[in-house]
Structures are given as C-alpha cells and as structure tokens.
Amino acid sequence: MAKAAVKGRGAVQALTALAVASPLLVLLSIIGVRGGLLSVETGYDLLTWTVAWWLSLVGAAAGVLAVGVALRNLRVLGPVAAAAFLVGAGSLGGFLWQKQALASGAVENVSTDLVEVPGFGRLRPDRMGGLQPAVGVEACPGAVPVPTQIAPESAAWALQEAGFSLGRAGVARADGSRQSVWFGFGYDAVIRIRPGRTDIRVAARDGRPHGGEACRLVTRISGLLNAST
Incomplete structure (x- = not known):
C-alpha cells in the first residue's frame, strides 16, 4: 500500500x-x-x-x-x-x-608608528589600491612598538607565527604576506628594525572593511616580539 x-x-x-x-x-x-x-x-x-x-x-x-x-x-x-x-x-x-x-573594526592599515609610517617597499606593486591612512594605538590598542632593536631572526619568526609567508628578512627589516582563510584577502606586514625601537605595520591590499583583522595581526606580532625581548 x-x-x-x-x-x-x-x-x-x-x-x-x-x-x-x-x-x-x-x-x-x-x-x-x-x-x-x-x-x-x-x-x-x-x-x-x-x-x-x-x-x-x-x-x-x-x-x-x-x-x-x-x-x-x-x-x-x-x-x-x-x-x-x-x-x-x-x-x-x-x-x-x-x-x-x-x-x-579598526581601519585595515595599522602601524605602531604614525609619525614615520613604515613603508611596504617591494610589496607596494602587489597592491590593488584603496589603502586608507594608517591608524595606531588609539584605534588598535595592541599596536605598540618594541622598545628595542630586535634580531632579524626574531622578526622572521614573529611573522611566520602570525601566519605570514616570509618575504625578506634582514638587519633593518622583515616583511611578508598572507591570505585570509575564507575569501583569500591579501595582507602585507613589515617589521622595521632600528636601534632602540622596532615598529610593525600590517595592511589589507583592498579597501574593504574586514572587522579589524589588520589590528589583530599587528597585536599578535607585537605581542610575540615584546614577549621575546
């Protein structure tokens, strides 16, 4: 039936x-x-x-x-x-x-130094445009510099720990790039190493808001470097 x-x-x-x-x-x-x-x-x-x-x-x-x-x-x-x-x-x-x-979320261009913002150098041609002016610790509380000259090996390690593919690491700077998990949005990071101070900058390659991902990445890198000193 x-x-x-x-x-x-x-x-x-x-x-x-x-x-x-x-x-x-x-x-x-x-x-x-x-x-x-x-x-x-x-x-x-x-x-x-x-x-x-x-x-x-x-x-x-x-x-x-x-x-x-x-x-x-x-x-x-x-x-x-x-x-x-x-x-x-x-x-x-x-x-x-x-x-x-x-x-x-904070603007997707975060730097620990707003007076002399670290440049992206060779990473700049990879950008699609839409980069907004950098914001600092007021918008992203974790965007704090490292009050010492870190070793290049530490800079490379911090970038990789934060999920970046290492591009270049030297005495004065280290840089890298990464893609977000879901839609593959690109982010660039640079660590500028100087006597007495190390600064960090992370920015998305597009002009869309991403909920403060650049801030989270800067905070992660800054925390790793400050903890290692």
Whole structure:
C-alpha cells in the first residue's frame, strides 16, 4: 500500500530549501573565489553581501513559516521544520553579527608608528589600491612598538607565527604576506628594525572593511616580539 501523504510536507520542504539557500550560496561563493572561478567582486561583494544577505532575510522568515506549518503534524514535520528555523535564524544572525563586526573594526592599515609610517617597499606593486591612512594605538590598542632593536631572526619568526609567508628578512627589516582563510584577502606586514625601537605595520591590499583583522595581526606580532625581548 502506498504511504499516505503527509499534509504540509511539501510546504515544509520548500521552506527548508529557502532557509538553507543563503548559507549554501555563501559556501559556493567561498569555493568559487578560492578556486579562481569567481572574482572577489562577484563572490564576496555581489553573491555574499547582496544576494545571500537578502536570502538570509527570506530564509529566516521561511524557518518561522515552516514551524507554523509543522504544527499540524509535529511528530513527522517537526524535526525538519526545527532544522529550517535554526538554519534560517542562524544565517540571519551570522550576517547581522558580521555586519556589526565589519562596522566596528579598526581601519585595515595599522602601524605602531604614525609619525614615520613604515613603508611596504617591494610589496607596494602587489597592491590593488584603496589603502586608507594608517591608524595606531588609539584605534588598535595592541599596536605598540618594541622598545628595542630586535634580531632579524626574531622578526622572521614573529611573522611566520602570525601566519605570514616570509618575504625578506634582514638587519633593518622583515616583511611578508598572507591570505585570509575564507575569501583569500591579501595582507602585507613589515617589521622595521632600528636601534632602540622596532615598529610593525600590517595592511589589507583592498579597501574593504574586514572587522579589524589588520589590528589583530599587528597585536599578535607585537605581542610575540615584546614577549621575546
């Protein structure tokens, strides 16, 4: 005998599909950008922060509707509806949290010296533009210099510990670059070594806000170097 149709099953399944559309699109966008199939402008700016953002609003509403429909038969439809609600609400909550983090983070160009900001030298041609004026300890409390002349080996070690691929390390400076995990945003770092003081600068290669990632990286490098002296 054919299994009896459950009233509302199709509606709950459709609403669940809407609820998972936003996080699924974000995942596909990350894969596309990291795999070189999509540009950052398409995968991050358009698909993630325009299309997926609006889909998260639709998905949250779909999750609530799915729960309402499932009230007719909680035993059968309840688990699926609950999953739709959690995914939809989680997706919207994630976007709202990330929007707040991006808005409140320090400018993605942080230096421990704002009077004579360390230059990026050979790393400059790799930049895409959009570099904002550097900020210091007022905007990023962890952006403190090292009050001594550190060894080049220590500078190279700190950069690598902070996740940077080492570019050059010498008596006067060390530099390196890294990419963020999700969308591969580029960051450059330079450590300038002088008698009595060592300064650090980290900046993103694009003009987008990233929630203060440059500040976190400068803080990490500064903490490593100050702890090693």
